[in-house]
Amino acid sequence: MKITKKVFKEEMIQRLKEKYAMDISDATPQELFHVLGSVVKTYYADDWVQTWKDYLTEETKQVYYFSIEFLPGKMLKSNLLNLGILDTVRDGLTELGFSLDDIVDQEKDMALGNGGLGRLASCFMDSIASCGLPGNGNGIRYDYGLFKQRFVDGYQVELPDEWLNNGNVWEVRKESKAIDVRFGGDVYMMPLADGRLKPVYENSRLIKAVPYDTAMVGYQNDVVNTLRLWSVEIPASEESKYRSLEDRRELEDLTAVLYPDDSNERGRRIRLLQEYFFVSAGVQSIVRYFKKLNKPLTTMSQSIAIHINDTHPALCVPEMMRILLDECDLSWEQAWEITVKVMSYTNHTIMSEALEKWPIELMQDLLPRMYQIIEEIDRRFVNQYRKYYEADLIERTRIIRNGQVHMANLAIIGSHSTNGVAKLHTDLLKNVVLHDFYVIFPGRFNNKTNGIAERRWLQLSNEPLAKLLDKTIKTSWRQKPNDLHLLQNFVEDDAVLSAIEEAKYKNKVALAQYIKETTDIVVSPNAIFDVQIKRLHAYKRQLLNLLHILKLYFDIKAKPDLQMEPRVFIFGAKAAPSYSYAKAIIKTINETAQLINNDPDVKDRLKIVFLENYNVTLAERIIPAADVSEQISLASKEASGTSNMKLMLNGAVTLATLDGANIEIRDAVGKENIVIFGLTEEEVYAYYHAQNYNALGIYEDSPTIQKVLNAFIDGTIPNIQFEGQEIFDSLIKYNDEFFVLRDFDSYCLAQKRIEELYQDKRRWQQISLINIANAGKFSADHTVERYAEDIWQIEPVFAHKELTR
Ligand code: GP0
Numbered sequence: 001m002k003i004t005k006k007v008f009k010e011e012m013i014q015r016l017k018e019k020y021a022m023d024i025s026d027a028t029p030q031e032l033f034h035v036l037g038s039v040v041k042t043y044y045a046d047d048w049v050q051t052w053k054d055y056l057t058e059e060t061k062q063v064y065y066f067s068i069e070f071l072p073g074k075m076l077k078s079n080l081l082n083l084g085i086l087d088t089v090r091d092g093l094t095e096l097g098f099s100l101d102d103i104v105d106q107e108k109d110m111a112l113g114n115g116g117l118g119r120l121a122s123c124f125m126d127s128i129a130s131c132g133l134p135g136n137g138n139g140i141r142y143d144y145g146l147f148k149q150r151f152v153d154g155y156q157v158e159l160p161d162e163w164l165n166n167g168n169v170w171e172v173r174k175e176s177k178a179i180d181v182r183f184g185g186d187v188y189m190m191p192l193a194d195g196r197l198k199p200v201y202e203n204s205r206l207i208k209a210v211p212y213d214t215a216m217v218g219y220q221n222d223v224v225n226t227l228r229l230w231s232v233e234i235p236a237s238e239e240s241k242y243r244s245l246e247d248r249r250e251l252e253d254l255t256a257v258l259y260p261d262d263s264n265e266r267g268r269r270i271r272l273l274q275e276y277f278f279v280s281a282g283v284q285s286i287v288r289y290f291k292k293l294n295k296p297l298t299t300m301s302q303s304i305a306i307h308i309n310d311t312h313p314a315l316c317v318p319e320m321m322r323i324l325l326d327e328c329d330l331s332w333e334q335a336w337e338i339t340v341k342v343m344s345y346t347n348h349t350i351m352s353e354a355l356e357k358w359p360i361e362l363m364q365d366l367l368p369r370m371y372q373i374i375e376e377i378d379r380r381f382v383n384q385y386r387k388y389y390e391a392d393l394i395e396r397t398r399i400i401r402n403g404q405v406h407m408a409n410l411a412i413i414g415s416h417s418t419n420g421v422a423k424l425h426t427d428l429l430k431n432v433v434l435h436d437f438y439v440i441f442p443g444r445f446n447n448k449t450n451g452i453a454e455r456r457w458l459q460l461s462n463e464p465l466a467k468l469l470d471k472t473i474k475t476s477w478r479q480k481p482n483d484l485h486l487l488q489n490f491v492e493d494d495a496v497l498s499a500i501e502e503a504k505y506k507n508k509v510a511l512a513q514y515i516k517e518t519t520d521i522v523v524s525p526n527a528i529f530d531v532q533i534k535r536l537h538a539y540k541r542q543l544l545n546l547l548h549i550l551k552l553y554f555d556i557k558a559k560p561d562l563q564m565e566p567r568v569f570i571f572g573a574k575a576a577p578s579y580s581y582a583k584a585i586i587k588t589i590n591e592t593a594q595l596i597n598n599d600p601d602v603k604d605r606l607k608i609v610f611l612e613n614y615n616v617t618l619a620e621r622i623i624p625a626a627d628v629s630e631q632i633s634l635a636s637k638e639a640s641g642t643s644n645m646k647l648m649l650n651g652a653v654t655l656a657t658l659d660g661a662n663i664e665i666r667d668a669v670g671k672e673n674i675v676i677f678g679l680t681e682e683e684v685y686a687y688y689h690a691q692n693y694n695a696l697g698i699y700e701d702s703p704t705i706q707k708v709l710n711a712f713i714d715g716t717i718p719n720i721q722f723e724g725q726e727i728f729d730s731l732i733k734y735n736d737e738f739f740v741l742r743d744f745d746s747y748c749l750a751q752k753r754i755e756e757l758y759q760d761k762r763r764w765q766q767i768s769l770i771n772i773a774n775a776g777k778f779s780a781d782h783t784v785e786r787y788a789e790d791i792w793q794i795e796p797v798f799a800h801k802e803l804t805r
Helices: 006-019 029-057 074-084 085-098 100-104 116-130 235-242 247-255 269-292 297-302 316-327 330-340 358-366 368-385 391-398 408-415 422-433 435-441 452-459 463-472 481-490 495-518 543-556 580-597 616-625 643-649 662-669 682-690 695-701 701-709 721-731 741-760 761-773 780-792 797-804
Strands: 060-067 072-073 110-112 133-141 148-152 157-158 171-173 180-185 187-189 197-202 205-217 224-233 304-310 345-347 356-360 405-406 418-420 444-445 528-533 569-570 608-609 628-631 655-656
Touching: 006 029, 006 085, 006 721, 029 074, 029 085, 029 205, 029 224, 029 797, 060 116, 060 269, 060 780, 072 116, 072 224, 072 422, 072 616, 074 085, 074 100, 074 116, 074 205, 074 297, 085 100, 085 269, 100 345, 116 133, 116 205, 116 224, 116 304, 116 452, 116 780, 133 269, 148 171, 157 187, 157 580, 171 269, 171 316, 180 269, 180 682, 187 368, 197 444, 205 247, 205 269, 224 247, 224 269, 224 405, 247 269, 269 304, 269 358, 297 304, 297 330, 304 316, 316 330, 316 345, 316 368, 316 616, 330 345, 330 368, 330 463, 356 358, 358 405, 368 391, 368 408, 391 435, 405 408, 418 422, 422 435, 422 682, 452 643, 463 481, 463 495, 481 495, 481 761, 495 543, 495 608, 495 616, 495 761, 528 616, 543 569, 543 608, 543 701, 569 616, 569 761, 580 608, 580 721, 616 643, 628 643, 643 655, 643 662, 643 761, 655 662, 655 741, 655 761, 662 761, 695 701, 695 741, 741 761
Parallel strands: 060 133, 060 304, 133 224, 304 345, 345 418, 418 444, 528 569, 528 628, 569 608, 628 655
Antiparallel strands: 072 110, 148 157, 171 205, 180 205, 187 197, 205 224, 356 405
């Protein structure tokens, strides 16, 4: 559809009149946002309907991406970009006397996710649509997204995220597609005359799952896919069962909040119900759709792929079995074959506390039929494989053991594909963490290195760089991320090199402004902007970063006229509300910031800025302005990382351990264009095997480390009596689980190297250019294309259109 500026302006004026009965000149940005949102919706409405129809009539195979988290952030600008009307709308608004950016600010972040996992799901949604792949998201419409973080006296305080307060322009409620979900009560199997068994439910409850659909607009390709999020309601037929307000509340709370722990969910009833709720609603609606196609159920895998994003949706396996057995009357063998062919699973971590397990009693109590089916899957698994493998291996891989249901085991056994999210991670899965499964099912394991939606993380968030790229290498990179390679030809071009620096400088000025406004800290855009942005976790080692900052600080104190490249250390991180160690680190960083930022001896050589409420929108501000990308997790612990890719794409230089996708970034840019330090994964495992790591010994041997660590307990860093001791003890008394002290010297040297490189201006610009030029391979477009070919076996729809044309 061709939308001209004139048509757009008229439409805005008209709609504003209809909706708010006012002249456009009187409208607030908030009112303009709502009107603009609804106008944009009309621009993709036809394509959305058409995409549904095409999939149905052409019987296209579709993937359904099940994820308990989606983290899209704001959607207005990306919809405009993908519709190809960003400039038209911006110019039109300017002519009407408004700025698009002010209006964009009005949108609340859709923050229905914690961190990497949820953001990955959203990057995939963008890329699936943009590659013309038939795919849909399936998740939960939480009333409250991830908490809003504030700092009070340096402590993290959590406030509710009331993102739906002003309504949500993008969603469409589809009452007519609601689904009943059953839970609780008892179930027993009744034999029918023909010998089959039917489940009979007693005292179980029905809840209504209502879908809210959001359009996933593809990049200038007329494809509009759907993200379907489910919300709970009490069905009319069940009203009488809810006598008290409290009864109702318990139920309505089911989709109220997102659990704020990004990798360690305690076994809470509501969480298990959330998992079953969106899985059951999603799988039921998929089977209902498939039945419309009038094809034999045994061919389901030719039309449907279901992806299980981490184990939270692993109940997809028994739920599909339930539907095929109880509602479609298939035999176990038939149902199982279909289920395994349809399902695939991604593992996102090797951290054992994140491998989900549920107590048997809880599962039996809340989901009795699910538990029966899981028991039978487990029984058959043991029966089938004990012939071939030793008893221990079977015991370790079975689903039910030690009184718990092991969700990863269920996902692996019940699907045809298990993938890790970076090469190293997949190797660790095969060789260590999931080795037993790899022995049984070697063909099921594969790697799919994560990727990012480069449209959002460069085209939208870094306009100065995007414009420079257009000027230098033309615009094809916007469609084909690999064309960023063309920039490599300019690595000796002084004009381009300094233009890259100028673009970065512009972004740093903008971030410095934001820092001033939000924290009142003044930072110089000429300083190195050194950035660590990610969830606060011990294994991600924000602490290592802090120890190095303290070392620099003591260097200055010891030698007041020390020459040093000025640095601004920028942090963004939320801690899970119950993760007290992570919160202690936040408090300590904030107190250290107070100390250093206000010490006149420092003379602006060091600044620490911990920005509140890190989220997608804040990431979009920080990343374009970053010089240094801190990716310093202990080798083997970060499955992939994705901020590493976003920062590289924006020309930051990576300072990293050989962990997750950092290894692949090094391979892409060459080892001269990245700064690597620290233990390798082999060395970490060697310590585990020898059990000879001795943190106290390192402390005793190093005066520098002593000086830095003592600052935590001797009052040097103020107001952290309790937190300082907790952190000190974690390193010394509890032997430093993540080898922070072991990597400290190596990290300091690497930081020195960063400084030297930065001082060689031209060299730095070249490294920056090379990083941008080689970031195309981390586009999520490539990643989802690999999933599509290798795992889901789906094809782009325009291939279809071409054929039928
Ligand atoms: C992994 F297991 N991740 C988990 C989890 O529960 N939550 C979560 O966000 C992250 C990883 O930590 C990651 O390394 C990875 O890239 C991301 O999942 C997507 O695969 C952080 O970037």
